[in-house]
Amino acid sequence: MTAPLLEIRDLSVSFAGRHGEAFEAVSGVDLTVSAGELHGVVGESGSGKSVTMLAVMGLLSPGARLSGSIKLDGRELVGLSDRQMRKVRGVRIGYIFQDPMTALNPLLTIGDQIAEAVRIHRPQVSRAQSRARAVELLQLVAIPMPEKRATQYPHEFSGGMRQRAVIAMAMANEPDLLIADEPTTALDVTIQAQIMELLEKLRQDRGVGIVLVTHDLGVVAGAARSLSIMYSGRVVERGLVDDVFAAPHHPYTKGLLGSLPQPDARVERLRAIPGAPPPISARPAGCAFHPRCGYAIDICRAERPVLRQVGATTVACHRAEEVAAGQAEEMSVHDA
Amino acid sequence: MSVIAAPKARRRVFLPQWATLPVILGGAILLFWIVVGITIPLWSPYEPTMLAGMRFQPPNAEHWLGTDALGRDVLTRTLYGVRHSLPIAAMVIVCAVLIGCTLGAIAGFVGGIVDSVIMRLVDVTLSFPPILLAMAVTAALGPGLGNAAIAMVIVWWPIYARLMRAQVLSVREREHVEAAVAAGATRPRVLVKHILPLCWSPIIVNATMDFGQVVLLVASLSFIGLGAAPPTPEWGQMISDGALHFYRWWIAAGPGIAILSIVLGFNFLGDGLRDFLDPRSK
Amino acid sequence: MSTYILRRLIAMPLLLLGVITVAFLLTYFTAADPLTSIIGERQMNNPAVVEAARERWGLDRSLPERYVIYLGNLLQGDMGTSFRTRQPVSQDLMVRLPATLELVIAAMILGTTFGVVLGVLAARFRDGPIDNIARFFALVGASAPVFWSGLLVLFIFSVQLGWLPGPGRIDSRAIAPPFLTGFYTIDTLAAGDWAGFRSVLMQLILPASVLGWTVTGIVSRMVRASMLDVLGQEYILAARAKGAGPLRVLIHHALRNAMLPTLTILGFSFAYLITGAILTETIFSWPGIGSYAVAAARGLDNPAIVGVTIVGGAAFLITNLLTDIAYALVDPRVKLSRQEGA
Numbered sequence: 001m002t003a004p005l006l007e008i009r010d011l012s013v014s015f016a017g018r019h020g021e022a023f024e025a026v027s028g029v030d031l032t033v034s035a036g037e038l039h040g041v042v043g044e045s046g047s048g049k050s051v052t053m054l055a056v057m058g059l060l061s062p063g064a065r066l067s068g069s070i071k072l073d074g075r076e077l078v079g080l081s082d083r084q085m086r087k088v089r090g091v092r093i094g095y096i097f098q099d100p101m102t103a104l105n106p107l108l109t110i111g112d113q114i115a116e117a118v119r120i121h122r123p124q125v126s127r128a129q130s131r132a133r134a135v136e137l138l139q140l141v142a143i144p145m146p147e148k149r150a151t152q153y154p155h156e157f158s159g160g161m162r163q164r165a166v167i168a169m170a171m172a173n174e175p176d177l178l179i180a181d182e183p184t185t186a187l188d189v190t191i192q193a194q195i196m197e198l199l200e201k202l203r204q205d206r207g208v209g210i211v212l213v214t215h216d217l218g219v220v221a222g223a224a225r226s227l228s229i230m231y232s233g234r235v236v237e238r239g240l241v242d243d244v245f246a247a248p249h250h251p252y253t254k255g256l257l258g259s260l261p262q263p264d265a266r267v268e269r270l271r272a273i274p275g276a277p278p279p280i281s282a283r284p285a286g287c288a289f290h291p292r293c294g295y296a297i298d299i300c301r302a303e304r305p306v307l308r309q310v311g312a313t314t315v316a317c318h319r320a321e322e323v324a325a326g327q328a329e330e331m332s333v334h335d336a
Numbered sequence: 337m338s339v340i341a342a343p344k345a346r347r348r349v350f351l352p353q354w355a356t357l358p359v360i361l362g363g364a365i366l367l368f369w370i371v372v373g374i375t376i377p378l379w380s381p382y383e384p385t386m387l388a389g390m391r392f393q394p395p396n397a398e399h400w401l402g403t404d405a406l407g408r409d410v411l412t413r414t415l416y417g418v419r420h421s422l423p424i425a426a427m428v429i430v431c432a433v434l435i436g437c438t439l440g441a442i443a444g445f446v447g448g449i450v451d452s453v454i455m456r457l458v459d460v461t462l463s464f465p466p467i468l469l470a471m472a473v474t475a476a477l478g479p480g481l482g483n484a485a486i487a488m489v490i491v492w493w494p495i496y497a498r499l500m501r502a503q504v505l506s507v508r509e510r511e512h513v514e515a516a517v518a519a520g521a522t523r524p525r526v527l528v529k530h531i532l533p534l535c536w537s538p539i540i541v542n543a544t545m546d547f548g549q550v551v552l553l554v555a556s557l558s559f560i561g562l563g564a565a566p567p568t569p570e571w572g573q574m575i576s577d578g579a580l581h582f583y584r585w586w587i588a589a590g591p592g593i594a595i596l597s598i599v600l601g602f603n604f605l606g607d608g609l610r611d612f613l614d615p616r617s618k
Numbered sequence: 619m620s621t622y623i624l625r626r627l628i629a630m631p632l633l634l635l636g637v638i639t640v641a642f643l644l645t646y647f648t649a650a651d652p653l654t655s656i657i658g659e660r661q662m663n664n665p666a667v668v669e670a671a672r673e674r675w676g677l678d679r680s681l682p683e684r685y686v687i688y689l690g691n692l693l694q695g696d697m698g699t700s701f702r703t704r705q706p707v708s709q710d711l712m713v714r715l716p717a718t719l720e721l722v723i724a725a726m727i728l729g730t731t732f733g734v735v736l737g738v739l740a741a742r743f744r745d746g747p748i749d750n751i752a753r754f755f756a757l758v759g760a761s762a763p764v765f766w767s768g769l770l771v772l773f774i775f776s777v778q779l780g781w782l783p784g785p786g787r788i789d790s791r792a793i794a795p796p797f798l799t800g801f802y803t804i805d806t807l808a809a810g811d812w813a814g815f816r817s818v819l820m821q822l823i824l825p826a827s828v829l830g831w832t833v834t835g836i837v838s839r840m841v842r843a844s845m846l847d848v849l850g851q852e853y854i855l856a857a858r859a860k861g862a863g864p865l866r867v868l869i870h871h872a873l874r875n876a877m878l879p880t881l882t883i884l885g886f887s888f889a890y891l892i893t894g895a896i897l898t899e900t901i902f903s904w905p906g907i908g909s910y911a912v913a914a915a916r917g918l919d920n921p922a923i924v925g926v927t928i929v930g931g932a933a934f935l936i937t938n939l940l941t942d943i944a945y946a947l948v949d950p951r952v953k954l955s956r957q958e959g960a
Contacts (some may be wrong), residue, residue, distance in 0.1 A: 057858075057859055059855060059858055059859060082864070083863075086861045086862075086863060087861065088861075089858065089859055089860065089861040090859065090860040090861030090862075091861060094859075095856070095859035097852055097855070097856055097859075099852060102851060102852040102853060103852045103853055103855075103856040104853055104856070105853045105856075105857065105871055105874075105875065106853075106875065107874050107875055107878075108871075108874075116857075116860065116862070116870075117860040117861075120860060120861050120862055120863075120866070121861055166856070169856075169860065170859075172860075456636070459629075459633060459636070460633060460636030460637060460639075460640060461640070463633050463636065463637050463931050463934060463935050464637065464640075464927065464930065464931045464934065465892040465893055465930050465931070465934050466893060467892070467893040467896055467897075468892065468893075468896070468911065468926065468927050468930040468931070469640075469927065471896075471911065471912075471915045471923070471927075472641065472644050472915070472923050472924070472926075472927045473644060474915070475644075475914075475915040475918055475923055476644045476647055476923075548761065552761075552763055555763055555765075556763065556765065556893075556897055559763075559765045559897065559900075560896075560897075560900070560912050560915060560916065561912075561915075561916045562915055562916070572763075572765070575763070575765055575766050575769070576765075578769065579765070579769055579901065582769045582772060582773055582777075583773065583777055585769075585770070585773045588766055588769050588770075589770075591766070592762075592763065592766030592767075592769070592770065595762075595763045595766065596758070596761055596762050596763065596766070599760075599761035599762075599763075600757060600758065600761040603757050603760065603761050604757070607757070
């Protein structure tokens with residue numbers, strides 16, 4: 001079997017606090033993405049999903065401490081110098097940001113910004129060629145009148161068009177992997193669907209592997225083949241989308257699914273998970289989810305569960321079997 | 337999404353939060369000058385306007401900063417100089433703040449034609465480069481430290497008027513003011529009791545920062561010959577003397593360093609104060 | 619934004635009129651008798667001479683009359699005749715304007731270049747030693763009296779080290795280049811006089827550095843602040859995610875955006891430069907408007923003072939307006955709204 005496209009093993013990232021103490025934003029994360037696969041990474045804000053992706057890009061702030069392994073096509077990225085990483089960023093991995101309003105430089109034309117992505121890595125390409133390439137890329141992401149659009153500034157684009165431009169920029173050097181960090185969150189619902197459609201098309205036509213980071217299980221449901229659920233800096237459940245959706249083994253996953261609008265079910269109200277995720281500086285002992293968990297028992301407060309295979313998915317929960325099987329101790333005990 | 341910045345570990349054990357290095361440094365410099373200004377007649381070995389020895393002596397054990405073209409002690413004159421600079425600067429700032437804030441408060445509170453007249457006056461005054469207007473006014477009034485001070489008040493009051501007006505306009509909208517009006521308080525009472533007390537802090541910060549600039553402008557006018565007249569030991573005047581003999585660098589060095597240190601002191605203080613009061617600027 | 623500029627354009631003539639009025643009033647309320655400086659102390663006892671002088675300078679008219687006369691003359695470019703040089707003030711100013719402009723522009727170039735470099739470095743190495751040194755250097759520049767720092771650099775670089783020439787706009791042994799623009803740097807080049815150009819440039823270095831240093835501080839603080847702001851923006855991260863190198867990110871992406879807010883303070887720095895130019899010119903015996911203003915103020919030369927004050931005020935107003943327009947031209951977002959407005 002060939003090496004997976006992206007393989008993250010036991011990745012931890014910590015930041016120094018105000019008084020020199022360390023805060024761990026990401027703890028022992030494993031993640032595997034195969035070539036041409038769309039993998040969803042789901043979690044609330046603060047769950048460490050964005051930090052994980054920035055770690056892959058080598059774009060964490062200088063104060064961050066990082067351990068573990070990140071392999072791209074079998075090549076270790078952790079420990080590479082910035083100079084070496086620059087040959088990975090934009091070439092092997094394209095990055096799509098959450099908010100296309102802020103991810104584009106307001107003073108440069110769209111065409112220039114896309115052409116720049118080409119010329120940084122291939123200085124031998126002439127200005128005219130790179131500009132032609134920019135137009136071609138705008139066409140690829142289905143922006144009408146690409147020649148005219150290339151000469152315009154970001155503020156002349158609508159939100160959806162901007163996100164397309166950002167995707168074009170990420171695709172400039174035909175990367176093997178796209179990391180899309182909440183690519184649709186800042187957009188209107190109908191535009192979200194179009195962008196997801198575009199990403200799916202790129203995956204099929206160009207064979208690019210995609211990591212889709214989102215807080216919205218619904219976005220993943222339609223697009224991803226496999227997914228990882230993150231909570232408080234750790235992966236709590238992962239597996240194929242179909243398996244996880246059919247039989248969630250982690251109470252958090254179950255809660256997320258419960259909070260989805262379900263047109264076919266008779267559940268009328270959205271069941272939100274009670275409480276809020278713990279701040280990075282004050283994680284509870286044991287399972288980080290136990291204060292919000294309807295299944296929590298003594299062992300959950302004392303001992304941190306490790307990932308293990310249960311049924312079709314891999315899950316980190318002491319009571320995964322009961323969660324998958326039982327309806328008895330439903331989370332709706334906390335109706336507030 | 338933002339990268340979580342790692343805040344720099346920084347420990348201060350004994351000092352309160354406002355006591356940053358610039359504030360301490362600035363405060364120390366200013367304290368030094370204030371103490372010197374008050375006590376200098378008690379311990380100075382020479383008189384500022386009396387001959388103290390041979391002319392044009394370079395710095396030596398007897399005269400630490402040498403003597404000038406007339407044989408007066410440069411250090412003594414430099415230290416005495418603060419007795420002119422600081423009081424005049426203080427006077428200018430106080431007058432400018434009082435006049436500016438009064439007019440600014442009236443403009444902001446009364447509004448209408450009064451506001452327009454006052455603010456157009458402010459606009460026109462601020463249309464001049466400060467030193468040019470100060471020069472022209474001083475020249476019109478006649479040279480002298482007092483007239484230079486008046487000129488500087490004329491140059492400076494609009495800054496505070498503008499600041500105060502903006503403050504009053506924003507405070508006026510607050511609920512407690514509207515409540516006072518609704519309760520039937522008279523207009524002057526509303527202004528004095530309910531609005532003005534909330535307007536002072538930015539004025540005070542600004543005044544501190546302007547202090548150094550006023551010291552600099554006083555010296556500039558004296559240097560040009562519009563401020564202090566010889567033999568007053570005023571810094572600008574002394575540098576003007578020194579410029580005639582600039583190969584003897586020490587004559588101007590004393591007053592030059594004095595101005596630099598005092599302006600630096602106020603800038604340090606103002607800078608630190610602003611960092612403390614407005615964390616965004618850091 | 620376009621309506622804002624339109625409003626500024628409309629306000630300009632009114633503000634100029636205000637400037638002229640203030641300047642004129644100042645001369646009317648003069649305490650000292652300008653006659654003294656026209657005809658000298660000795661002739662003051664001679665009524666015939668005094669009367670003739672009053673007549674000639676229009677000093678015996680009433681305030682409104684003199685104001686109207688002055689305004690009318692001003693419209694024809696006539697600012698009266700200097701008591702001191704006995705030349706038309708406008709002519710005096712025209713002759714001296716290029717010298718001042720050359721100095722101020724050179725200082726602006728030096729000061730902003732250094733300010734931008736210092737500001738970028740300070741932002742890049744935030745809170746490190748470079749940041750602190752830059753901050754200190756900038757503060758000293760803003761705090762040092764130019765009329766002393768000018769003396770000091772003259773003494774060090776000209777007298778002691780002999781690296782640079784002494785005061786003056788041109789080497790004392792040389793003659794001025796043939797008049798073309800009045801800018802000696804341009805005129806010497808136009809005349810193909812390379813040695814002259816070099817000499818003129820050398821004369822310019824010290825005063826321009828001393829003057830430029832005063833704005834270095836303002837510019838570097840502003841650049842630092844807006845750089846820090848811009849560096850936190852997502853498009854900076856996006857540029858790095860494209861694989862852009864640190865220098866490219868810093869200059870091409872960050873500095874470009876950070877220069878926008880910096881533009882707005884260039885007008886403000888110009889006020890500093892005018893203040894500084896008056897004193898710098900006096901120290902470096904630079905034959906510009908600044909030294910003319912000082913001489914006029916010292917000699918109670920009313921028409922000259924008023925002339926300089928008006929020109930200074932006008933220059934100040936125009937620079938601030940130009941800053942606003944430049945801002946509108948540079949920022950594509952503003953440019954668009956202007957096109958839509960048109």
